[in-house]
Every structure is written in C-alpha cells, then in structure tokens.
Amino acid sequence: MDIIAAQLVNGVSYGMLLFVITCGLSLVFGILGVLNLAHGSLYMIGAYVAYTLTTQLFENFWLALLIAPLIVAVLSLIIELILLRPTYHLGHLSQVLLTFGLAYVIHDVTSIIWGSDVLSIPLPSFLSETLHFFHQEFPAYRLFVIVAGVVLASCLWFVQEKTRWGAMIRAGLSDKEMISALGVNIKLVFTVVFLVGGYLAGIGGVIASPILGLYPSMEFQTLILALVVLVVGGLGSIAGTFVASLVVGIVETFGRFLVPELSLFLVFALMAVILISKPNGLLGKQVIKH
C-alpha cells in the first residue's frame, strides 16, 4: 500500500504544479475571454529571469520568486496595452493568432538572450532536503509545490468571490455594457486582469523550473499541458482548473506507474472523453455571451 500512497503524493504534487502553471491562463481566459497562447512564453520568461537573478545577482530563490513575476507582469502590461487592446472587438481568432505569433517572437528573443543550453535554478538548501513518510522519501520541494498550489488557489478564490474587485470582475464578465454604465472602467479592469495573469505565469515559471528545467521550447510543452488542464477543467473556472490539475496530475502519475507505455496517451484520452461527455469541461460554466 505504501507505494500507492507514495504515488498519490507524487500525483498531487504534479497536479499542483500544473495548477500553478495554468491558473494565470485560466484567469485571463475566464475573465477576458482571451486565450493567451503566449502564456507559456510568459512562464518561460519568468523562469529565465529568475535564473539570471539567482545566478548573477543574488543566490536567493525567494527574492527571485518575488521579483521575476513582477517583471513578467510589467511585460504583460505592455503586451495588453499595445497589442491586445486594439483586438478585443475582433473576436477570439485574431487574439489566438496574435498571441501565438508573439510566442514565436519571444521564443527567438529568449534564445538570443539566454542561449540554447539547458539551465536549472538552484534551490534554497532546506528545500533540497528529503522527507520521509509512507516508508518513502520525498523531496521537500515537491511538498512546497503542493502548499504553493493550495495557497494560490485560495487567494484567487478569495479575491474572486469575497472582494469588491472580484464582484466587479464577475459583473464585467456577464455584462460589459452595464458595468461600464455603472461607472466602472472596464478597460482598466481588463488590463489589471491581464497583468495579474502575467504575474501568475511568472510565478508558475519560477516555481516549476527547479523541477521541469529551463531549455528552448519549454514554453510550448508547458502550453500543451496548460491547455489540456484548461479544457478538462472547464473554460473560465478557477475551481475547475484546480480540480482538473489534480485529476490530470493523478491520472498521469498513475498512468506512468501502471501502464508506462500509455502514459502520454492517457492524458489526451482523458481530455477527449471529457470533451465528448461534458463539452464545457468538468466545472465549466456558460461565460461571456457575445
């Protein structure tokens, strides 16, 4: 039984890693209706900036976790103001193309700046320890990832459900014209949400990179995972994303444990089954009618 329990911990930790990576994408899509295919690229920039900070400036993971996402947030602010804002009236497809093109541009720019070698971020020493339970050993960092995922999810839930900002966002989501008439600057709300999305992508990059590493085209691998979680969870639902991350993480982990040959296929099969049986995803709701 110990090995099953150990695999469950692995699955939950991988799931939370997926949540940390995906929540920014889910937030932006749920509220702005913009499918940001440059999300993986913002994630990658967060990781690379954290690498530069920890190796060149100071050897402090926590400081990097604080600063790198802020830099990504500033970058996404620029993207929103200059590139995205003029496209809101054009519909989804143009934003999909725009952000996908942007992903390629960022891909090139990062490989010019950081090169194409494999890199990794050094961890604070107490997180590189191993902990013992279920007669197994676990890296402390994996458990930190679980905590980080739960904290992020709680924060997002709290802001969305319990604060005035959350109320404005939810209102803007269901009726843009009405909330503008009530005197709320909906454009500003959108900008802020995109900025927060970028910030979350940056956090995802810093937290995931000690496990997943930094290398060229990491952003596209991340994007595929994030899109799978997004589709499984239901579009525009943070709770859905949370549940889907756990489901995908556990399914993939146990897939690798029980039928390693099928592990790659299993997650996509899961996505297909969910799309067929519940086209809106596990916890998807009807959002943004145009």
Place this chain on the structure above:
Amino acid sequence: MKRKVYVIVLAVLLTILSACGNSAIQSTTKNEGGTAKNDGTIKIGALLPKSGVYASLGKNLEMGMKLYFESIGWKVAGKDIELIVEDTEADPQVGLRKARKLIDQDQVDLLTGTVSTAVAYAIRDEVDKKKMPFLVSHAGGNDLTRSKRSDYIWRSSFSSWQIGYSLGQWAYDHIGKTVYIAAADYAFGREVAAAFKEAYTAAGGKVVGEVYPPLGNNDYSSYLTTIKNANADAVYAFFAGSDAVKFVQQYEQFGLKKEKKLIGSGWLVSEDVRKQQGNAGVGTIASIFWDYHLDTKENKAFIAAFEKKYNARPTIEALEGYDAAKIIAEALETVGGDASDPDKVVEAISNVQFVSPRGPIQFDKETHHIIQNMYIIETNLVNGQAENKVIEVIEKVKDPGQ
C-alpha cells in the same frame, strides 16, 4: 460557447503539431543563388538543427567544424572550403527539403551533419540515389550503418550499440548482478538500452525491470518511486539534454542515489548538463567515446584551441564536428581537391585514420562505421564542482554491423 471550444481545440492542435515538429522558426538560407559550380572552391553542406530541442547540439557541431577548418586556413589541396549550414529543425521533412536544396541548388561536393537519426534516415535514399558522399557526424541510430547502409554514407560519430554494449560486461563485473533500465522512449534510447541489455545479460546479469518514459518527459517522480521499490543493485539510464538534468536531479531528490548506483550513457553527465545538475551527478558511472578530462596531448590541444576561440568548454558534439571536418579535409587532400567523382571521395574517406582528441580512429570498411575507443567515466567532486574522470578504456570497439 461551442465556437469557443472549437477555437480552443484548434489551438491545442496547432500547438501540438508545431511542438511535435520542433518547427520553431522557419530559417532562411544563408547562401542564396550561387548555383553555378565554381571549381575554385569545395562546397560542404552541413545539415544541422539550429532551432528546436537539438539547437545547442547543432551549434556545437558547427563550432567544432569551424574550429578545424580555421586551423587549416579554410583551404584544402589549394582550394577554398565553403561551409553551407542548413537548419534541419530536427524534422525529417525539413531535413530532406534542405538536403535537396544543398545537393541540387548549391551543388555541394559533400554532405555532413544531422543530429537526429530520423533526419539521417529521411535523406538516406536521396543521398544514395544522387551518389552524394555523406559523412554522418552525430546521428547514432544502428540501422544507418546496418540495414540502411549505403555506399555513400560513412559515420564518424558513434552507434547506439557502441554506447550501450560497452558498459554491459563492466557493469556486471564492478557494479552488481541486477539492474533496472530506464531510457527515453525513442529509437535511440531503445537501441542503447537493448545493446546494454544484450551485453549485461550475456555476462550473466539480470534485468529486473525496464521503463521507457517519453522523450521530453516533465516529471520522473512516478517512475522513480517504482524503481525505488524494485530490487536492483543499479539503474542503467539513457537520457540526454534537459531530460538528463531532470532525471539525475530527481534521482537524487527521491533518495535513490544512496541505494542504487546510477550508470548509463555519457550524455547523462556530459559537459552540457553536468554543471546544471549541481552535485546530483556525482558517483554516476557512464560509457562514452570522449571526455573533457581525457588525458592525451591531442585532446589537450583541441580543448585549448576551442577554449581560446569560443571562451567555453567544448562539448562532445563540438568534438564530433571537429573530427568530421578533419576527416573531410584529409579525404579531400587524398583526392587532390577533386571532388567530382563521389566514388573516389568515399574511397578516400574510408582510408582516413588518425589520432583524434577522442583517441585513435579509423573506419570499418564493412559497415562504414567508425572504430574507436570507449571510455568508462565516473563523475567526481573536484574543488566543489562535478567533473568526470576516465576510469577505464575499452579499446577499438567495432560495431558488429548486423
């Protein structure tokens, strides 16, 4: 809502397709036009990935080639050498298109390169049909010098058999009687694992389990938990690049290093990944055909020249590029710079032998494959840094060619 789901699925597909093909960015050709054949120069076409997951390998091969050609002043037998590098994107389709471009449009005299074995296989028939001498400088798939052997294809790098087989007997004698095999799930990973298994079981060892995680896998935790609970003395692993960094780090983090010796191919702890692994790789035993710390005068000269020019340590791919360039130059010297007859060129290649930074090398005329030393290396901690040390030499390893 339906429309939105449709858009997402479309986007997912787009993303996956593009990621699978590693087709990051379409590259432009360096040398446009120039179709007329100029007898004053010898044109060498290099098919190397400059984008996608293998970009850094391609870059190092190119750096190694340039280092050698520079050392002979870009001249051989009185003629100028022109190197035309095309980006294969590690994609067989793209590779074939670029190979055709090099052969038909640029009219190169020789082809070299390909990091990906799949690309080498994809251009095999084209090369064979057009009688284009092709010196493979990296791709290690066994069949290239076995069932897909061609009169015009010669390989100066390695075969997956050489890498895997060379550690089998040694591991049985020095490490333990039972192993667990973990290798990246693609042709090369499977071939290396099979070659190791062949030698190890022939020696009397027992393989207690095998697992093949997908190439570019994110998280090894699940595999590692399974392996940890298996009853094996050691783990034989084949991973490279970012996979090697992740696997070796997680191997230590999940507490396997204390119980089971990690052994594998040299890419597990090669120059391009070892620094990023921190101390996680220390203690690993691997087999490979070159190492930075190989103590010979040829290797020291090569390393000094490389570090002077690029201000960075050479990787094994840089060595491969350097050797390929030297083999090409020596073969062209033999034919007096006249590359018009491909049969004479391949004949000249087959006779090339010299002491390379990796040790003495020569070609096996049966298989068209290189005969070279293999080295058993161990990763140690030297002044706080993980460094490899050659602990045994297996001389003149020859691929059986079947």
